[in-house]
Amino acid sequence: MSLRAPYKALRHPGLVFRPSRRFSVLRRDDLQNTVIHIPKADIYRFGDPNFVRPLFRDVEWTVKEGEAWAIVGSGSGEKTSLLQVLLGHLRISPSPPPPGGLFPFLNSPSSGSPRDPLECISIVSFGNRRRAAGGAFYDYTARYGAVREEDRLTLRQSMFPESQPPEFGLNTNTPENSPPPRLSEQEMQVFNYLVDKMGLAALLDLPLIALSNGQTRRARVIKAILSRPELLLLDEPLTGLDLQNRPTLLEILRSLHSARSPRVILGLRTQDPVPEWITHVAFVKDGKVITGPKEEVLSATEHFHKPQPAGAKISPTPVGELVVEMKGVGVKYGNRTVLNNINWEIRQGERWHLQGTNGSGKTTLLSLLTGDHPQSYTQPHLHLHGLPRHRIPTPHLHSLVGLVSPELFDAFPRRAGMSVWEAVGTGFDGGFVPLGTHGVGTGIMAPLDEAGIQWRVRRCQAVIDALGPRSWSNDTRAGESAEAFAKRAFVDLSVGEQRMVLLMRALVGRPPLVLLDEVWSGMDEGMVRAARRYLREGGVGDEQGVVVITHWEDEVPWTEEDGVKRFRLDGGEGRVQTLD
């Protein structure tokens, strides 16, 4: 797409910004009807002076009571940055004038004394849960084994930390011997209603760590609602949710919003559908924020959210040797059966879409293939790469699998100083610590010879070239060069960029098995397009088998015509889906 076309949209007559720098001051009686008020301002990082380029220029944004807003933009940063403005993490210049400030409704005389935005505004964001902050690798595989003492906290306990006895270590303000506060009847009613509607009632006494990705996301939304904010911001709330749960969550959010208890603002990616109850959109692109009624803004920016074509026609890959062979495979926790009698074969060249609702066992099944699940040793017949699982040491197995998953994303160490190159290079040996003089590992079963090192260096360069910023930027000449990107610190990248790097890490060693679990979440549309194109057009070869997990059919890089196969988990059972 040429750069000009989208910018024409930004000059839509109804949306053009007036050049005046004068801004409106709200009257006292407007305060209570105005939720957000940015009369006209530029947005900067704290510490940046006004002469540097702002993150957003000429933002004019007013949210009135009764309007339902979504912020739509790229997952790689801008949408999330606008949400950060509301959390006070970025500087607004000039700052919204008194008496209303940024949140006039919190300063309205009719609602008593001014309230602190920090206490009234909550965000649920699924970017990075910061478990790996500080540089350490967080062992996400703990969820598959015996639950450790520090992971004992159950879903129920996590919802009301203040009501738990001190042995859970949560209520540090409660003296050891005082009883925990009682929950009000109303709190209990809201809690019961929400866990029931969101399908979590049967999971309340499970350790939090045992919940699936979609279950965890729903739990985090409920927890945020229970904290009773005045304004709740949800960044990409639908990502990772299955088809059944999406309308339920949206309906809950709609009814909460219309009761202003709390008011809700959604953050959506350009490729996400905008719920029908949303009335207004703030569209964020290239440092500009276009605000207005939904239809006007979406039609003026439609170039950005057209469905993506599948890509050029490709011939189905020839099918080769068995990579995975499962017969009668199952996983149980006590008397809870998650997988039962699974029979599945994955061959070289095959492209699989693993399907199933939240909690149906998809990630658990993948953890058998990576050898991370302790029950992978005790299966009646689980052959990986031609050998029974117990005959392959786990570190060797890790080097034979390229994995991207939400758990790995959370756990990957954000170590100060680890460069993009080094993060990608850890993929060869499947570890998490950069090793070797060139940052491409040292080999697992035998030390690498010089030819092996050089091959790895070339592969690292090739994937960073193919999936680096120029592959996803609108203007391929303006994007950062692969060389410069390779030197950036992994920890400083946006969520979308980190996800691209972890995809590069999974593909760099051309492992026989590639497992892509919710790989697109947090990526913006350009990144998704670049990654899909790369995967379809040679990024994985005939000698590799690939399994993709996503709840959005159109996110699978291969279509029926390309020969994609489907394996569906339902009620613990698994079966190959025949294409209709």
Ligand SMILES: Nc1ncnc2c1ncn2[C@@H]1O[C@H](COP(=O)(O)OP(=O)(O)OP(=O)(O)O)[C@@H](O)[C@H]1O
């Ligand atoms: N230690 C455990 N004890 C009991 N149940 C567990 C334990 N660990 C996981 N589970 C359950 O196993 C089920 C499967 O989880 P899994 O993460 O594999 O689901 P999933 O299909 O990947 O879901 P999602 O689409 O939400 O990612 C979930 O219902 C989860 O609660």
